[in-house]
Amino acid sequence: xxxxxxxxxxxxxxxxxxxxxxxxxxxxxxxxxxxxxxxxxxxxxxxxxxxxxxxxxxxxxxxxxxxxxxxxxxxxxxxxxxxxxxxxxxxxxxxxxxxxxxxxxxxxxxxxxxxxxxxxxxxxxxxxxxxxxxxxxxxxxxxxxxxxxxxxxxxxxxxxxxxxxxxxxxxxxxxxxxxxxxxxxxxxxxxxxxxxxxxxxxxxxxxxxxxxxxxxxxxxxxxxxxxxxx
Amino acid sequence: xxxxxxxxxxxxxxxxxxxxxxxxxxxxxxxxxxxxxxxxxxxxxxxxxxxxxxxxxxxxxxxxxxxxxxxxxxxxxxxxxxxxxxxxxxxxxxxxxxxxxxxxxxxxxxxxxxxxxxxxxxxxxxxxxxxxxxxxxxxxxxxxxxxxxxxxxxxxxxxxxxxxxxxxxxxxxxxxxxxxxxxxxxxxxxxxxxxxxxxxxxxxxxxxxxxxxxxxxxxxxxxxxxxxxxxxxxxxxxxxxxxxxxxxxxxxxxxxxxxxxxxxxxxxxxxxxxxxxxxxxxxxxxxxxxxxxxxxxxxxxxxxxxxxxxxxxx
Numbered sequence: 001x002x003x004x005x006x007x008x009x010x011x012x013x014x015x016x017x018x019x020x021x022x023x024x025x026x027x028x029x030x031x032x033x034x035x036x037x038x039x040x041x042x043x044x045x046x047x048x049x050x051x052x053x054x055x056x057x058x059x060x061x062x063x064x065x066x067x068x069x070x071x072x073x074x075x076x077x078x079x080x081x082x083x084x085x086x087x088x089x090x091x092x093x094x095x096x097x098x099x100x101x102x103x104x105x106x107x108x109x110x111x112x113x114x115x116x117x118x119x120x121x122x123x124x125x126x127x128x129x130x131x132x133x134x135x136x137x138x139x140x141x142x143x144x145x146x147x148x149x150x151x152x153x154x155x156x157x158x159x160x161x162x163x164x165x166x167x168x169x170x171x172x173x174x175x176x177x178x179x180x181x182x183x184x185x186x187x188x189x190x191x192x193x194x195x196x197x198x199x200x201x202x203x204x205x206x207x208x209x210x211x212x213x214x215x216x217x218x219x220x221x222x223x224x225x226x227x228x229x230x
Numbered sequence: 231x232x233x234x235x236x237x238x239x240x241x242x243x244x245x246x247x248x249x250x251x252x253x254x255x256x257x258x259x260x261x262x263x264x265x266x267x268x269x270x271x272x273x274x275x276x277x278x279x280x281x282x283x284x285x286x287x288x289x290x291x292x293x294x295x296x297x298x299x300x301x302x303x304x305x306x307x308x309x310x311x312x313x314x315x316x317x318x319x320x321x322x323x324x325x326x327x328x329x330x331x332x333x334x335x336x337x338x339x340x341x342x343x344x345x346x347x348x349x350x351x352x353x354x355x356x357x358x359x360x361x362x363x364x365x366x367x368x369x370x371x372x373x374x375x376x377x378x379x380x381x382x383x384x385x386x387x388x389x390x391x392x393x394x395x396x397x398x399x400x401x402x403x404x405x406x407x408x409x410x411x412x413x414x415x416x417x418x419x420x421x422x423x424x425x426x427x428x429x430x431x432x433x434x435x436x437x438x439x440x441x442x443x444x445x446x447x448x449x450x451x452x453x454x455x456x457x458x459x460x461x462x463x464x465x466x467x468x469x470x471x472x473x474x475x476x477x478x479x480x481x482x483x484x485x486x487x488x489x490x491x492x493x494x495x496x497x498x499x500x501x502x503x504x505x506x507x508x509x510x511x512x513x514x515x516x517x518x519x520x521x522x523x524x525x526x527x528x529x530x531x532x533x534x535x536x537x538x539x540x541x542x543x544x
Contacts, residue, residue: 072490178515179522179543182502186490188326188511199502207501209386213341216380217358 072186086176086193091157098157100144110141127204129167138163138202164196171196278302287414288427288466300466307471312457318465320488322421328482329422329509329537330493331519332396334373335544336503339364339387339394346498347398350483351469352461354453361480362495363444365395373528373540399424399445399480400528400536407437407446416477422509422537423482425467433475442529446479482506509537519543 103120104110114134117124126133135141140148147155147163155162165172174180175196182199185191196202272280281298291299300317307315344362353359365378369391378395388394405424408416415430416437438446452474464470468484483493487506496504507514516539519525523541 174522174543177518177522178505178507179518180502182497182499183492183515184497185492187487187492187507187514189490191492194502199500207338209388210338210340210500211385212339212383212387213345215341215383216344216360216363218381222357 072189086161087191088158088161088195089192089198091160091195092198093157098145100139104144107142110136112136112141124203127206128202158195160202161196164202168196285429287430289414289417303466303470311460311471313460313462315460315462315464315470317470318463318468318485318488320465320484322419322423323488324420325508325510327422327509327537328401328487329507329516329539330401330482331505331516331525331539331541333503333505333543334393334395334540335542336501337364337394337396337499338501339366339382339389339392340500342498342500343396343495343504346494347480349459350461350486350494351481352453352455352464352471353478354449354451354455354472355459356454357449357451359447359449359453359478361445361447362396362398365397366392367395369393395540397443397445397528398538400443400534400538401480401482403535403537404533406440406442406532406534410436410440412436419467421488423484424479425481425484426477426479427467428470428472428476428478431476433477435477437477442532442534446477448477449474503543 112134114132136148138147140146140154143154145157147157147160149155149163150166161172161175165175171180175193178193181196182194183191184194196205200207272283281295281302285299286295288296296319300319303317304315307313307317341364344360344364347353347361348355348359351361353361363380365375365380366382366389367373367378371377373395382389382392401422401424403418403422405416405418408418408424412434413430413432415427415432416424418424433448435446435448438448449472453472455471460471461469463485465481465485465488468481472478483491483495487493492506493504496506505515505519507516509516511517519541520539523543525539525541527536527539
């Protein structure tokens with residue numbers, strides 16, 4: 001073994017064999033901390049509810065996930081960065097629309113000709129890319145529960161970022177690094193990477209303008225005489 | 231001609247006052263009586279009142295004292311606010327320096343972060359205190375505070391020809407606020423967060439004058455928060471309910487971030503413009519931003535070395 005390989009090997013050993021112990025150690029230390037606080041006069045009379053994670057009002061956004069309660073313990077970020085698997089929330093399907101094969105059950109029944117949809121899916125107005133875009137550029141025509149990349153590979157809706165990344169490569173690169181997009185949970189541990197489609201409507205991805213929350217009070221609007229001093 | 235001798239000014243003798251004697255021992259007597267009275271009063275009141283009287287600043291407290299103090303705080307909050315509040319004392323995590331980045335090519339000025347922060351950090355609703363000020367700027371002027379307003383209220387944002395520039399505490403490495411505090415009530419923690427000891431702050435507001443970012447806010451009156459909107463998860467140097475007459479500011483949501491969570495504003499941003507992480511971890515989101523994007527800091531010329539970066543992600 002070359003000498004400069006040693007740190008790499010060490011790191012590998014640590015990450016492979018010792019990192020699984022971290023949650024145990026974390027739990028143990030958490031317990032000991034509790035015990036330290038229990039013996040004193042510190043009392044919390046009623047169990048505190050976990051604070052509600054601050055997610056924006058779902059009405060403000062695309063239908064969003066309810067984030068799970070995260071147990072934050074450190075994981076090596078480089079272990080998760082290299083892997084092709086990202087913890088993503090459920091894709092924001094409209095109610096009752098998935099699985100698609102419930103209606104689209106015949107593999108050969110598809111019409112590749114662009115047209116105005118009148119029977120179903122009328123709510124979808126394609127405003128994405130060129131006018132020649134059509135459903136089967138992304139959706140797999142023969143098995144609708146999956147998406148299809150340009151090269152023919154099938155991906156699940158949970159991995160739809162791969163599909164988006166075919167054209168928006170540099171956005172996908174930034175998303176993987178955490179520079180583009182949203183993440184919810186822990187800055188150094190378990191977190192959810194919101195999918196492209198959690199924020200962008202895939203059929204019309206441009207953000208809609210939104211109503212801003214109230215502005216701050218101007219100094220001139222503050223009237224001290226009306227305020228009861230306490 | 232006779233020269234009138236100069237009148238000597240009476241001088242207090244350096245010699246110690248005679249301890250024995252009758253007439254001039256009043257001072258000693260009064261001292262003795264005063265001390266006895268003080269000892270009597272202190273003996274009469276209970277240990278807790280004594281501790282309240284001689285409470286040390288946060289940084290001087292021993293772990294045992296801190297524990298007793300936190301228990302007392304929690305009891306006081308329960309009595310005063312009627313809400314069971316957890317006051318955390320989590321110390322800085324070793325090997326972690328927090329930093330923040332904001333993508334001004336994405337921010338749309340919706341102020342979701344401002345109000346998420348208010349709710350998360352128990353900020354006074356009346357009088358109003360907000361840690362984040364979102365400035366609307368004109369694209370043709372660029373980042374120019376002369377052409378900026380915080381009071382925009384169009385029906386829809388973003389407005390044509392404008393961009394948005396949220397400003398809050400920049401968690402400076404060379405923090406001017408810390409340097410001017412006459413009582414040492416504000417300091418930089420090992421994880422880089424500039425914090426305030428609300429019990430030690432005397433409310434002189436020097437730090438507010440020194441801060442070039444307008445990031446510090448003064449409690450002119452006792453903060454008012456609806457009881458059902460109080461966040462019970464708090465930190466002693468962070469979002470625990472504040473008294474009247476002290477300064478407060480953004481603390482990177484210490485009660486969340488020291489337990490591994492993202493700050494509230496990061497999770498609230500609907501466009502994902504806010505990034506947070508460990509500056510010392512080369513794989514953290516914040517380092518990825520710094521390594522791969524064009525970044526800048528606000529008022530760089532002041533040499534405050536902020537740990538709050540602005541970048542253009544698009």
